[in-house]
Each structure stands twice: as C-alpha cells, then as structure tokens.
Amino acid sequence: xxxxxxxxxxxxxxxxxxxxxxxxxxxxxxxxxxxxxxxxxxxxxxxxxxxxxxxxxxxxxxxxxxxxxxxxxxxxxxxxxxxxxxxxxxxxxxxxxxxxxxxxxxxxxxxxxxxxxxxxxxxxxxxxxxxxxxxxxxxxxxxxxxxxxxxxxxxxxxxxxxxxxxxxxxxxxxxxxxxxxxxxxxxxxxxxxxxxxxxxxxxxxxxxxxxxxxxxxxxxxxxxxxxxxxxxxxxxxxxxxxxxxxxxxxxxxxxxxxxxxxxxxxxxxxxxxxxxxxxxxxxxxxxxxxxxxxxxxxxxxxxxxxxxxxxxxxxxxxxxxxxxxxxxxxxxxxxxxxxxxxxxxxxxxxxxxxxxxxxxxxxxxxxxxxxxxxxxxxxxxxxxxxxxxxxx
Numbered sequence: 481x482x483x484x485x486x487x488x489x490x491x492x493x494x495x496x497x498x499x500x501x502x503x504x505x506x507x508x509x510x511x512x513x514x515x516x517x518x519x520x521x522x523x524x525x526x527x528x529x530x531x532x533x534x535x536x537x538x539x540x541x542x543x544x545x546x547x548x549x550x551x552x553x554x555x556x557x558x559x560x561x562x563x564x565x566x567x568x569x570x571x572x573x574x575x576x577x578x579x580x581x582x583x584x585x586x587x588x589x590x591x592x593x594x595x596x597x598x599x600x601x602x603x604x605x606x607x608x609x610x611x612x613x614x615x616x617x618x619x620x621x622x623x624x625x626x627x628x629x630x631x632x633x634x635x636x637x638x639x640x641x642x643x644x645x646x647x648x649x650x651x652x653x654x655x656x657x658x659x660x661x662x663x664x665x666x667x668x669x670x671x672x673x674x675x676x677x678x679x680x681x682x683x684x685x686x687x688x689x690x691x692x693x694x695x696x697x698x699x700x701x702x703x704x705x706x707x708x709x710x711x712x713x714x715x716x717x718x719x720x721x722x723x724x725x726x727x728x729x730x731x732x733x734x735x736x737x738x739x740x741x742x743x744x745x746x747x748x749x750x751x752x753x754x755x756x757x758x759x760x761x762x763x764x765x766x767x768x769x770x771x772x773x774x775x776x777x778x779x780x781x782x783x784x785x786x787x788x789x790x791x792x793x794x795x796x797x798x799x800x801x802x803x804x805x806x807x808x809x810x811x812x813x814x815x816x817x818x819x820x821x822x823x824x825x826x827x828x829x830x831x832x833x834x835x836x837x838x839x840x841x842x843x844x845x846x847x848x849x850x851x852x853x854x855x856x857x858x859x860x861x862x863x864x865x866x867x868x869x870x871x872x
Contacts, residue, residue, distance in 0.1 A: 523839060527839070534837075534839070534840070535840070536837075536840055538560055538831075538835045538837050538840070539559060539560045539561035539564065540559055540560075540561065541559060541560055541835070542556075542557060542558070542559060542560075543556060543558055543559060543560045543562070543563040543831070543834075544556050544557075544834070545563070545830055545834070547563060547566050547567075547822045547827065548738070548740075548820075548822055549570060549738050549740070549741065549821070549822055550566045550569075550570070550822075551566070551569045551570065551573060552565070552566060552569065554566050560831050560835070563827050563830075563831065564824070564827060564828060564831065564844065566822070566827065567822065567823055567824035567825075567826070567827035567828060568824050568848055570821070570822055570823050570824070570827075571810075571813055571814075571816075571823045571824045571825075571848070571852070572852070574741065574744055574745055574748070574813050574816070574821070574823070575809065575810045575813055575852065577745060578745055578748045578749050578752070578809050578813070579806050579809060579810075579856075581745070581749045581753075582748070582749045582752040582753045582756060582805075582806075582809060583756060583802070583806070585749060585750075585753040585756075586752070586753035586754070586755070586756025586757045586759070586760060586805075587756070587757075587760050589604050589607055589608065589753060589754070589756075589757035589760075590604075590756065590757040590758065590759070590760025590761045590763075590764070591760065591761075591764070591786070592604035592757075593605050593608065593757060593761050594761060594764060594765070604757065607754065607757070608754045608757050608758060610754075611750050611751055611753070611754040612751075612754040612755060612758075614751075616747060616748070616751045616812055616815065617815055617818060619747040619750065619751055620743055620744060620747040620748075620815055620816075620818060620819050621818070621819065622747075623742070623743040623746050623747045624739065624740065624743035624819040624820075626743075627648070627650075627739035627742050627743050628648050628739050629648070631646045631647050631648045631739075632647060632648065633647060633648060633649075634647045634649060634726060634729060634730050634731060635726070635729075637652075637726070637731075643721070643723045643724065643734070645724055645726075645731060647731075648739065649730060649731075649736070649738070649739070650736045650737050650738040650739050650741075650742065651736065651737045651742070652724035652731045652734050652735070652736050653724065653734055653735055653737075654721040654722060654723040654724065654733075654734045654735075655721065655722050655734055655735045656718070656720070656721060656722070657718070657720040657721060657722045658722075659715075659716075659718040659720070660715060661711065661712055661715035661716060661717075661718050662718075664711040664712075664714075664715055665708040665711045665712050666708075667711070668707040668708045668710065668711035669704065669707065669708045671707060672703045672704040672706075672707040672708065673704065675703055675707075676696075676700040676703055676704060679696060679699065679700065679703075680696050680700065682694075683696045722734055724736075738821070740816070740819050740820050740821035740822075741821055743819055743821075744813065744815075744816050744819060744821050748809050748812055748813060751812075752805055752806075752808065752809045752812075755805050755808075756802060756805050759798055759801045759802055759805065760794075760798055762797065762798075763794035763795070763797040763798035764790055764791075764794050766794060766797045767789075767790050767793050767794055771789055771790065771793070772785055772789070772790065774789075775788070775789040792867070795867050796864075796867070796868065799860060799863065799864045799867070800864065802860070803856070803857060803860040803861075803864075806856055806860070807853050807856055807857065810849070810852050810853060810856065811849060811853070814849070817829065824845065824848055825845060828841050828842075828844055828845050829841070
C-alpha cells in the first residue's frame, strides 16, 4: 500500500484512499461497540438499582399458568422454558401452514386475474383489491368474531357430517386411533416423496435429451398413494377412529381446531395471498407475449405453456418479492395476541409479566423471529439459485 506524496515530498497515510476506507471502518466499528457497551451497562445499572435480577435462570422456574393450545405435553407445573417452547411451536405451526396455503392461493388468484374469462378475471381483481386494502388486524378481528359468533355452544353443536362438530370452541373431527401402522405409513409416504423426486429428475433429464415425455404425474400419484396403502395393509389395516364425544360442557376425543387458530390462519392467508397474487401477475406479465405465441405454435396446450414456458422464466421475477411476503406472514403472526391465540409473543408476554425479566423476554422474542426470518430467507435464496436459468 503506497501513500500519496505531498509537494514537499512527505507522505501521509490519510492521503491514501484504501487506508482511509479501513480507518473509517475501524472508527465506525469502535463507535458501534462503544454504543452497545453503553446501552448494556446502562440497562444493567438501572436493573440493579431496582433490584431486578438479570439473566435467563427464570426459564428453569415453574411457569404456573396454563396454555389453551399446545402441540406437546404441557401443564402449569412445567417450567417457563417449556412454556416458551410451546409458544415457538405454535408460531411455527401457523407460519408453516400459512406459507404453504397462501402461496398456493396467491398463485391461483394471480393467474386468475390474467384469465381471458371476464368473470374469473374480475373476481380475482376484486379479491385483491378487497383483502389488500383492509388492515390485517381488522381482518383477524372479523374472522375471529365470525367463527366465535356464528357457531353455537357445544350442547347445540352443528353436525354437518358424522363425527364432525362445529361450535364456538372450534371444529372437532375424528382422527385415526393410535396404532403403529400410522407411523409406518408416514415413513412410507416420505420414502414415496423421495422416489417421486428422483423419478421426476430422471424424467426431466430424459425429456431434455430425447424429447420423450414421461407420465410423472400419474405415476408419482400412484407411488405416493400406493406405498402408504401397502404399509397400512401390511400392518393390519386398522380402521378404528377416535371420534369426538360430548362430555360435560365440551367435546373430548378426536382433534380440535380452535377458533383462534382458524381466525389467525384464515386472516393471514387471505391477506398475504392478495399481495402474492400481484407478484405472480407481474411475474407472468414480465415474460414476452412472443414466448406464449411460440409455445402455442408448436401445439402446446395453455396449461403446458404456463407450466413449461411461462412459469420457469417468471419465477426469476416472482421469488425475491415472494420471499418478502412470506417473511411478512411470519412476522404478522405476532398479531395473534389480539385474538387470544397462544403464540410465542403472548406466552413471552405472560412470562415477562410474572417474572419481570422484560429485557430477556424481549430479547428472546427478537431472537425467535430473527431465526424464523433468516431460515425462510436461506431456503428461498437456495430455491432462487436452484431455479435460476443458466446462460449459455
């Protein structure tokens, strides 16, 4: 690194552009470190003056509060750490299910807005305009009131289908009774997914080399249905169901989907899908119409044109903003506290109120949502690179 010389022949390191750049970075890093140290020290001093203990030892103490909806075994006698884990799982559940459903719905609506059918196109446009311009919190309130006020109490439950009951406490429906066969069916289904994935890769490569198409859809459907069926039959073909039954003031048995979860999921999916629909529409319209005309000229049907020509190219435009909307859905799930769904924010808030560990509680909230967001971004970035069209 050579410094510039002045007229007197002396050299000064600050005259070198690269040296100044490094110096500025060192100063900036030092300022950020000092600011962080000052803030942390100030918080610790204030907590000490108010005799508030710091640290995360509270996660080992008994929580002493119930949680209405859990994915794992939990009771009030369990620790705050387990209560927070329940909140993480509840948030993860609504986020993952919401991402899948909103992507599917948003894609369908986006394609519908470009339909040549006037009615379908207008319905898609109306959907986007309505749900996009109503605040998501208001939509959550609306759907919660709809689920809670529309259905009667358990004793007057609606029974549209045998074993299915609709009440203001949610939807109760039968599920298969516990049996080892269901676990083997799950493993068989995962194995079928792997087989279909490898078969699809082989079929795609074969089509690129020879031009011959392979009926991957029907064969894949047969594999994914056939392997679990074989596992079910080979393990005794159990048919016993755990059916909900009214006992006292509520139903026991079966599976229950609470109105809080239903309202949160429906509100987030419908709201986010309206934005994804616009992203899909813009992605499709970014592809030259000549591509469609060329595909139609060689005899491809509209469905195949969309699948084989338009979407592979449009995904380059769709995926980056789609990632942002999926992240928004995860972050918007924190609004669950407004309708009583026990997500991580609500449980962490209860923990803060009982323990007084506000700094630690908020730090955990930030860490959890940061982890969710970074994980989603990493997966979508991987997918974006995977579908990128390689220039030749």
